[in-house]
Amino acid sequence: MIDALASANRLVVDARLRPVIGSAFQPTGFANLGAAEFQRPGRPPSLLVESVQSMTNHLEALGFDGSARRPIALIEQLPWIAVSAADGGEHLTSSREEPHRLASAYVRNAEIAGQGGLDWLVERLGLRPKSPIDWRAIYATIFQLDPLCLLHGVFFSDKGFHGNPKVRRALSAVIEAHDVAPVVSGGLKRDDVQFTSSEGRGAEEGYGFVPFGRTEYSADEIVLSASLDLAQLRGYGLGPAATKLLTLVAVWELRALLDGPLRLRTACDLEVEDVNVRRPDGYVLPDRDALEQEIASTEVVFDEPGARPAMWPAVKA
Numbered sequence: 001m002i003d004a005l006a007s008a009n010r011l012v013v014d015a016r017l018r019p020v021i022g023s024a025f026q027p028t029g030f031a032n033l034g035a036a037e038f039q040r041p042g043r044p045p046s047l048l049v050e051s052v053q054s055m056t057n058h059l060e061a062l063g064f065d066g067s068a069r070r071p072i073a074l075i076e077q078l079p080w081i082a083v084s085a086a087d088g089g090e091h092l093t094s095s096r097e098e099p100h101r102l103a104s105a106y107v108r109n110a111e112i113a114g115q116g117g118l119d120w121l122v123e124r125l126g127l128r129p130k131s132p133i134d135w136r137a138i139y140a141t142i143f144q145l146d147p148l149c150l151l152h153g154v155f156f157s158d159k160g161f162h163g164n165p166k167v168r169r170a171l172s173a174v175i176e177a178h179d180v181a182p183v184v185s186g187g188l189k190r191d192d193v194q195f196t197s198s199e200g201r202g203a204e205e206g207y208g209f210v211p212f213g214r215t216e217y218s219a220d221e222i223v224l225s226a227s228l229d230l231a232q233l234r235g236y237g238l239g240p241a242a243t244k245l246l247t248l249v250a251v252w253e254l255r256a257l258l259d260g261p262l263r264l265r266t267a268c269d270l271e272v273e274d275v276n277v278r279r280p281d282g283y284v285l286p287d288r289d290a291l292e293q294e295i296a297s298t299e300v301v302f303d304e305p306g307a308r309p310a311m312w313p314a315v316k317a
Helices: 052-061 117-125 135-145 230-235 240-259 288-297
Strands: 010-019 037-039 045-050 080-085 091-094 110-112 171-189 210-229 262-265 268-279 311-316
Touching (some): 010 240, 045 210, 052 240, 210 240
Antiparallel strands (some): 010 268
């Protein structure tokens, strides 16, 4: 299943996508920039449909049950940090939901195991002023606290973290469209109660008829490209079982992404036409069910086995 990846440096996958309905799709937009159009030398115009950072969010979300506010059953035994309110224990956020993951302000400003979160993390990471960073210890500690940070990256940028250790993403994806053209349309927000605006009851307050314009795009080709840095996973030095588990979870996320609905925005609903594994040559992505069975049967020892739940509880001060 993943044994064929043991000697490969990268798993690179390309998937051709198409809109579920019609030909147009809503692009990602950036404040003060609009749609992210770009030009490849000598090629027709292209468009960034979904950025690397946004695709990381989509991949992470596959393993987290947003309504239950906890990881899905498949990976519920992997460690993570949940942050709760001090008054009543209401779930606030977690290392699986925060953009900065373990390095989130909510984690470092919480209380964990009787310590301030920042001090607790610094102690476990072994960060000491005037001492070099022990990267192998950093990777081992992150694996014990939230192993998915080793797939999706984490940056301990606060000044309290000596050396500001940063783990880059091992799993990345992006969606681009090529040979694109704008699709300009418009609409009208109706108000059959109040046809014309009056003082204090105009468009700004949500009343009256409001015409609007919108710009979507069509494309000759929409491509999702993903890369898993297998050499990076092995370079953590975590041992065969832990490396296998990280690889399985990463491949499962990619498989689940391609199998599931790709509705990125209201009017950006895409589906997969075909999948091609670019590297390693001849490799075929395993089925989702087979990956889930393999993940369930992979045994890895975490800190204090049996003495605590997979979740590290943290309380927001």
